Amino acid sequence: xxxxxxxxxxxxxxxxxxxxxxxxxxxxxxxxxxxxxxxxxxxxxxxxxxxxxxxxxxxxxxxxxxxxxxxxxxxxxxxxxxxxxxxxxxxxxxx
Amino acid sequence: xxxxxxxxxxxxxxxxxxxxxxxxxxxxxxxxxxxxxxxxxxxxxxxxxxxxxxxxxxxxxxxxxxxxxxxxxxxxxxxxxxxxxxxxxxxxxxxxxxxxxxxxxxxxxxxxxxxxxxxxxxxxxxxxxxxxxxxxxxxxxxxxxxxxxxxxxxxxxxxxxxxxxxxxxxxxxxxxxxxxxxxxxxxxxxxxxxxxxxxxxxxxxxxxxxxxxxxxxxxxxxxxxxxxxxxxxxxxxxxxxxxxxxxxxxxxxxxxxxxxxxxxxxxxxxxxxxxxxxxxxxxxxxxxxxxxxxxxxxxxxxxxxxxxxxxxxxxxxxxxxxxxxxxxxxxxxxxxxxxxxxxxxxxxxxxxxxxxxxxxxxxxxxxxxxxxxxxxxxxxxxxxxxxxxxxxxxxxxxxxxxxxxxxxxxxxxxxxxxxxxxxxxxxxxxxxxxxxxxxxxxxxxxxxxxxxxxxxxxxxxxxxxxxxxxxxxxxxxx
Numbered sequence: 001x002x003x004x005x006x007x008x009x010x011x012x013x014x015x016x017x018x019x020x021x022x023x024x025x026x027x028x029x030x031x032x033x034x035x036x037x038x039x040x041x042x043x044x045x046x047x048x049x050x051x052x053x054x055x056x057x058x059x060x061x062x063x064x065x066x067x068x069x070x071x072x073x074x075x076x077x078x079x080x081x082x083x084x085x086x087x088x089x090x091x092x093x094x095x
Numbered sequence: 096x097x098x099x100x101x102x103x104x105x106x107x108x109x110x111x112x113x114x115x116x117x118x119x120x121x122x123x124x125x126x127x128x129x130x131x132x133x134x135x136x137x138x139x140x141x142x143x144x145x146x147x148x149x150x151x152x153x154x155x156x157x158x159x160x161x162x163x164x165x166x167x168x169x170x171x172x173x174x175x176x177x178x179x180x181x182x183x184x185x186x187x188x189x190x191x192x193x194x195x196x197x198x199x200x201x202x203x204x205x206x207x208x209x210x211x212x213x214x215x216x217x218x219x220x221x222x223x224x225x226x227x228x229x230x231x232x233x234x235x236x237x238x239x240x241x242x243x244x245x246x247x248x249x250x251x252x253x254x255x256x257x258x259x260x261x262x263x264x265x266x267x268x269x270x271x272x273x274x275x276x277x278x279x280x281x282x283x284x285x286x287x288x289x290x291x292x293x294x295x296x297x298x299x300x301x302x303x304x305x306x307x308x309x310x311x312x313x314x315x316x317x318x319x320x321x322x323x324x325x326x327x328x329x330x331x332x333x334x335x336x337x338x339x340x341x342x343x344x345x346x347x348x349x350x351x352x353x354x355x356x357x358x359x360x361x362x363x364x365x366x367x368x369x370x371x372x373x374x375x376x377x378x379x380x381x382x383x384x385x386x387x388x389x390x391x392x393x394x395x396x397x398x399x400x401x402x403x404x405x406x407x408x409x410x411x412x413x414x415x416x417x418x419x420x421x422x423x424x425x426x427x428x429x430x431x432x433x434x435x436x437x438x439x440x441x442x443x444x445x446x447x448x449x450x451x452x453x454x455x456x457x458x459x460x461x462x463x464x465x466x467x468x469x470x471x472x473x474x475x476x477x478x479x480x481x482x483x484x485x486x487x488x489x490x491x492x493x494x495x496x497x498x499x500x501x502x503x504x505x506x507x508x509x510x511x512x513x514x515x516x517x518x519x520x521x522x523x524x525x526x527x528x529x530x531x532x533x534x535x536x537x538x539x540x541x542x543x544x545x546x547x548x549x550x551x552x553x554x555x556x557x558x559x560x561x562x563x564x565x566x567x568x569x570x571x572x573x
Contacts (some may be wrong), residue, residue: 058373060146070121070134073127073128
């Protein structure tokens with residue numbers, strides 16, 4: 001199994017990764033190698049095997065519905081390059 | 096050509112938990128920006144989500160209310176996409192193994208009952224909010240809502256008209272508010288609706304190409320948006336065109352739907368099981384316990400109202416659509432011991448006043464006890480039905496209690512036969528022509544003509560004369 005340059009461009013776009021022309025061929029080749037390696041798993045017989053949701057054979061613990069986290073606005077905004085009126089500022093997005 | 100509309104709805108309901116689905120931050124609405132977010136909501140490194148037990152209980156109760164199979168094992172997955180108000184770069188949701196499996200609800204429309212299937216309902220977290228107001232050409236991000244628990248309820252494409260879609264939505268609204276798992280307030284985004292709409296020639300089995308309508312935030316807009324989109328699709332098809340499968344935004348101001356900037360690449364969300372969360376396992380004992388705590392649901396309450404209070408199907412349906420309204424009615428009815436009069440007043444005068452003032456039943460200025468007392472005063476002939484409306488208005492305006500208003504404004508019904516007789520005599524004396532006409536008229540026409548005299552007496556007495564006594568005296572004297 002191989003992956004096309006076009007696939008890589010699309011995945012890079014979805015992951016918001018900038019891959020330029022020079023590295024595109026190399027990335028396509030190395031991603032293809034990874035896929036070929038993983039693809040060997042396709043040969044395993046999985047008939048009757050239930051898909052695994054988690055490698056640990058354990059059950060999710062639940063927490064009580066209690067508010068334990070209070071206003072942390074100041075600390076949270078400290079990490080952001082730009083803020084205003086308590087908001088994070090990001091480049092304009094309109095969908 | 097005859098066209099048939101096909102509609103499926105995806106309804107997002109915010110669960111009324113105190114804290115978020117995976118963190119201990121508050122979910123209260125309307126707080127100052129970013130004061131109700133924490134490290135887990137922001138997916139800062141080193142944090143781990145833990146599932147809120149109450150969100151699980153609420154989703155389970157919804158599943159039981161729609162007669163669905165509850166997922167004894169449900170699995171959270173990551174849905175990956177980039178958007179600034181989604182701080183993690185993925186939304187934690189459920190896909191292959193949701194908590195609520197296939198179920199159904201019944202809607203009642205134009206005297207008919209229709210069963211609508213629900214494909215499944217799953218738990219997920221809400222995103223934050225993007226604010227596009229003027230921030231020097233930038234976008235502001237408020238993450239208070241990020242991580243608020245939602246259930247997404249996905250219907251089968253079983254609806255055939257905008258009216259059915261609204262009836263479905265109202266039924267969902269009534270179930271979630273009866274269960275108390277959400278306030279269901281569409282204006283605050285507690286309940287949101289996306290509609291998948293397509294049309295096909297009547298009789299064709301195959302579905303037409305659908306579009307998805309987003310941003311519909313009231314019952315009225317759901318109906319309008321679907322009507323508008325159906326017309327648009329029919330116009331295109333009748334002109335020989337083709338429908339493009341796309342997401343469209345409903346613009347309530349212009350009453351039109353428009354294409355959202357279509358993405359060059361179809362969205363591939365690259366779902367995979369959330370490695371930070373283990374499967375949630377529910378046992379039979381837990382499900383039984385939730386089942387035992389279910390309140391009386393709208394369908395059951397409606398049946399009980401029909402049997403216990405001898406209400407019509409129509410009246411019972413209206414009164415039970417909303418739990419608060421149903422409770423209010425029952426309290427009025429218990430107080431005045433007359434279910435029919437209670438139903439008439441709650442659906443008539445009270446509902447009209449609530450609508451006119453855009454007030455929810457929970458905030459009615461006239462309490463259930465006051466309305467019950469008012470009806471008692473009609474029943475014991477203290478006031479007439481007509482005067483009662485005047486007292487109701489006074490109650491609405493906060494002018495005091497029923498008996499106090501009747502007394503202060505002198506509204507007691509006049510039942511003193513002497514006083515009524517004097518009025519009857521006066522009216523007869525001052526309308527000789529009508530009296531003569533009445534006496535010469537055949538018996539079957541007299542009933543109508545009597546109305547004139549009754550009206551005159553009511554005018555003199557300002558509506559306070561006991562109508563039964565007026566009638567009796569008039570008949571005797573004419």
